[in-house]
Amino acid sequence: MLTSEFSKGESYVSTPQAEPTPLFGELRASEPVPWDALGRLAEVVRAISTLTQAPEAIAMQSVLIVVSLATQAHADAEFLVGSVPLSCFALTVAQSGERKSACDHLASTAIERIDLERGRKYRLEKREFEAAKLAFQKGNRRKSNDDFDVVDDDHTELDADLPPEPPIYPASRISDPTIEGLIRQLEIGWPSVAVMTDEGGQFFGGHSMKKENALKTAAGFSKLWDGATLTKSRASAEPIQLSGKRVSLHLMIQPGVAQSVVGDPIMKDQGLLSRVLIAWPESKIGSRVIRKSEARSAEETEAKSVLAAFDKRITELLNADLPIHPGTRADLQPRVLALSEMARKQLEDFYNRVEEASGKGRAFEYMTGFAAKSPEMAVRIAGIQTIFADENAAEVTAEAMENGIGMMEWYLSEMLRITDTGRPDKELCAAEELRSWVCEKWHEDFIDKRTMMKYGPGHLRDGNTLTRCIQILEEHGWLVREAGKQVIGGAISRTYWRVVRSGTTK
Incomplete structure (x- = not known):
């Protein structure tokens, strides 16, 4: 049967379809947030969740990364072998409307305020530097003219004063998650930063994670998580060597992107995914009613008081003197928090439990990379809680280590829950990314391959890859082949x- 007339084409409608089927299995319910293991951070997480009515796990992720940023410059922590930074990477999965940004804003109020204050001071110092630089250049020119005939045996000019150094760019929060932008900021700026953005989908679908850039990006972030020296060679400038830097990371993404990230072979093979703490809570949309009562007002008042104390503590840590390596302006040299005897025994026991559960046929068989890193991440979390409580602490206590292990048991459970949705392969992940783009970014009723090739996700614009993705979406009912012709993107298409879109079939 013919559809209603089109101004520039016609189409034959296919048989009405059933609701399309998801490409991946449904997630089972998540475990409750590990309140006991959060230590002093528990009341902060509750306060943010109370004020925003967002899922507790989203608030927990935001708080953890803010505290990681505030503590990571002050100390490293002893591990089973050597020491590790206190930096953490986190990935929060939630759809639009879950108030991810609100949680992040409340958790990072102190960071935003301090960055603003330092930015104002920096702009003034930058103007003073430019004036001093200009005066230095003028002075050198005069000196060169005055001493034109005064040279040494090698025909070089006599020693001149060193030029003034530019001020250090002071921002500790970075919204641009590209590895190039991060390296540049670490080169000229503060040595302890956090990449925090609620637009994580732009990172995974943008320039950084295109096929030709993905490996470099993943490797760069992994090295920064490790606290390793990062080098970069440029044809037009001096090589860059970054050492003594600390970076935390918090990316917020929507569920449509998440499955692609979890199943991305580059993320897995290179090891970036094994370094990321993932939370994917159930939605609270539809249940967040406004309640006017004395009890609710009291809850909000208490929550605001807790956040005020949290902001004060974060401010103290961010404004404290940094342990800078002698002879450098911005290379950190953190001290090492020792493990108490009991903390080391707890860590060894946890390591053994995780190792046994990673064998063939055991619980962590399909997530061995993340499982192998979990003892180290438990130490990082324990160190973060230790420095948050006392920046002068000498060791990680048994209580802090128990908290770090408790939080990592929750993250292991969360990763297991996510990977158990079918352990998606590369083709399904690519198809899901295309489905997400077509259903959410393309607002027309019809689409052709030419349009998907031109405007769709960049790394899927390969003929064979795109054909296979389309085939999978046809099999699951997200794309229905039509007969006839249709105007799409200003051109007539016959294929x-x-x-x-889910919920729109009739």
Whole structure:
């Protein structure tokens, strides 16, 4: 049967379809946030969740990364072998409307305020530097003219004064998550930073994670997580060597992108995914009613008081003197928090439990990379809680180590829950990314391959890859092949599909 007339084409409607089927299995319910293991951070997480009515796990992720940023410059922590930074990487999965940004804003109020204050001071110092630089250049020119005939035996000019150094760019929060932008900021700026953005989808779908850049990006972030020296060679400038830097990371993404990230072979093979703490809580949308009562007002008042104390503590840590390596302006030299005897025994026991659970046929068989890193991440979390409580602490206590292990047991459970949705392969992940783009970014009812090739996710613009993705979406009912012709993107197409969005089939 013919559809209603089109001004520039016609189409034959296919048989009405059933609701499309998801490409991946449904997630089972998540475990409750590990309140006991959060230590002093528990009341902060509750306060943010109370004020925003967001899922507790989102608030927990935001608080953890803010505290990681505030503590990572002050100390490293002893591990089973050597020492590790206190930096943490986190990935929060939630759809639009879950108030991810609100949680992040409340957790990072002190960071935003301090960055603003330091930015104002920096701009003034930058103007003073430019004036001093200009005066230095003028002075050198005069000196060169005055001493034109005064040279040494090698025909070089006599020693001149050193030029003034530019001020250090003071921002500790970075919203641009590209590895190039991060390296540049670490080169000229503060040695302890956090990449925090609620637009994590732009990172995974943007320039940084295109096929030709993905390996470099993943490797760069992994090295920064490790606290390793990062080098970069440039044809037009001096090589860069970054050491003594600390970086935390918090990316917030939507569920449509998350499955692609979890199943990305580059993320897995290179090891970046094994370094990331993932939370994917159930939605609270539809249940966040406004309640006016004395009890609710009391809850909000208490929550604001808790956040005020948290902001004060974060401010103290961010404004404390940094342990800078002698002879440098911005290379950190953190001291090492020792493990108490009991803390080391707890860590060894946890390591053994995780190792046994990683064998063939055991619980962590399909997530061995993340499992192998979990003892180290438990130490990082224990160190973060230790420095948050007392920046002059000498060791990680048994209580702090128990908290770090408790939080990592929750993250292991969360990663297991996510990977158990079908352990998606590369083709399904690519198809899900295309489905997400077609259903959410393409607002027309019809689409053709030419349009997907031109405007779709960049790394899927390969003919064979795109053909296979389209085939999978057809099999699951998200794209329905139509007959006839249709105007799409200003051109007539004879091979095209009707887009089926969940909840819109009739």
